[in-house]
Amino acid sequence: MKRIAVLTSGGDAPGMNAAIRAVVRKGVHHGLEVLGVYRGYSGLIQGDFVPFQLGSVGDIIHRGGTILYSARCEEFKTKEGQQKAVEQLKKHGVDGLVVIGGDGSFRGAQKLTAHGFPTVGVPATIDNDIPGTDFTIGFDTAINTVIDAIDKIRDTATSHERTYIIEVMGRDAGDIALWAGLADGAESIIIPEAPFDWDEIVERLNRSNRRGKKHSFIIVAEGVSDGSTVAEEIKRRTGLETRVTVLGHIQRGGSPTAMDRVLASRMGAKAVELLLEGKKDQMVAIQKGDIVGIPFDEAFRMKHQPDLSLYDLAGILAI
Numbered sequence: 001m002k003r004i005a006v007l008t009s010g011g012d013a014p015g016m017n018a019a020i021r022a023v024v025r026k027g028v029h030h031g032l033e034v035l036g037v038y039r040g041y042s043g044l045i046q047g048d049f050v051p052f053q054l055g056s057v058g059d060i061i062h063r064g065g066t067i068l069y070s071a072r073c074e075e076f077k078t079k080e081g082q083q084k085a086v087e088q089l090k091k092h093g094v095d096g097l098v099v100i101g102g103d104g105s106f107r108g109a110q111k112l113t114a115h116g117f118p119t120v121g122v123p124a125t126i127d128n129d130i131p132g133t134d135f136t137i138g139f140d141t142a143i144n145t146v147i148d149a150i151d152k153i154r155d156t157a158t159s160h161e162r163t164y165i166i167e168v169m170g171r172d173a174g175d176i177a178l179w180a181g182l183a184d185g186a187e188s189i190i191i192p193e194a195p196f197d198w199d200e201i202v203e204r205l206n207r208s209n210r211r212g213k214k215h216s217f218i219i220v221a222e223g224v225s226d227g228s229t230v231a232e233e234i235k236r237r238t239g240l241e242t243r244v245t246v247l248g249h250i251q252r253g254g255s256p257t258a259m260d261r262v263l264a265s266r267m268g269a270k271a272v273e274l275l276l277e278g279k280k281d282q283m284v285a286i287q288k289g290d291i292v293g294i295p296f297d298e299a300f301r302m303k304h305q306p307d308l309s310l311y312d313l314a315g316i317l318a319i
C-alpha cells in the first residue's frame with residue numbers, strides 16, 4: 001500500500017476534521033501518500049482528488065464540519081456510478097480508501113469492497129446509530145450542544161414556570177434524546193426504541209407540578225413525533241400551556257468536544273492501520289473502550305440499540 005485516499009460523506013458531524021487529520025498524519029507517519037477527496041462519493045466519481053501533506057490538515061482539529069465537504073450522491077447508488085468511482089481511484093493510483101461517515105456512507109463503502117477495492121469506514125454521525133460501535137464521532141459534541149441549549153431554555157422556563165417540549169435530532173435512533181434527557185433531568189423522554197404512554201407523561205407532569213417544580217421538560221426524538229404534536233396532546237389532556245423548541249441543525253455544528261477529538265484521532269489512525277494490515281472491508285468501532293476493526297457485514301447483521309438502562313434510570317431520577 002503506497003497511496004490512500006480519504007473522504008467524508010453523508011450528514012456532517014463535529015470531529016470529522018479531527019478524523020481526516022488523523023488519517024493524513026498517521027498515513028504520512030507510515031510513509032504513505034494521502035489524497036483528500038472533495039464532496040464524498042460525488043467527488044470520487046468526478047475525480048476531485050487533492051494531495052494532502054502534513055500541513056494540509058493543520059489547525060483543523062478544533063473545527064466543526066468537514067474541510068473535505070460532504071455530499072449525498074444518487075449516482076453512486078448505481079453500479080455504473082460505483083464503477084466510475086473505482087476507475088477514478090485506480091487512475092489516481094490509490095490502493096485503499098477511508099470513508100468517514102454514517103450508516104448510508106458505509107453501505108456505499110461496502111459496494112466499493114464488492115468491486116474489490118479495499119475500503120475502511122470511520123463512523124461519524126451525531127445520531128450514534130451505527131451498529132457495532134458503542135459511540136460514533138460527533139455524538140458527544142451533539143449532546144453537549146443540546147444540554148447547553150436546554151440549560152439556557154431552563155432559565156426562561158423557570159422564570160415563567162412553563163413546560164417545554166424540546167425536539168431533538170434522531171430519525172431512527174433515540175440516543176441524543178436519551179442522553180440529553182438524562183443529563184438534563186427531563187420529566188419524560190420520547191424515543192423510538194421505547195414504547196411511550198400519554199397517561200404516564202401527563203402523570204409525570206402533574207406529579208412535578210404538585211411538588212412545586214418550576215419548570216418541566218419533555219425531550220422528543222424527531223423520529224417519533226414533532227414537538228408541536230406533543231404540545232397539542234399535552235394541552236388537550238392537561239390544559240397546560242407549553243412551549244416548543246426545535247433544535248434542528250444547531251446540533252450538527254460547533255467545535256468538537258475533547259471526547260470527540262480523541263475518538264476521531266484514535267479511529268482515524270486505526271483506519272490507516274487496518275488498511276496497512278491488508279483489511280479490505282472493515283469499519284472502525286469502539287467497543288467497551290477498545291478501538292477495533294470489524295467487517296462491514298458483521299456490523300450490518302447487528303442492530304443499533306441505545307442503552308435502555310439509561311432510559312429506566314432517567315425515569316427513576318426525574319420523579
Ligand code: ADP
Nearest residue numbers: 010011072073076077101102103104105107108
Ligand atoms: P449517512 O452516511 O450520514 O447515513 P446517507 O444515508 O445520505 O448519509 O448516505 C450518504 C451517501 O452514501 C449517499 O448519498 C450515497 O451516495 C451513498 N449510499 C447510501 N446508501 C447506499 C447504498 N445502499 N449503496 C450505495 N451507496 C449508498
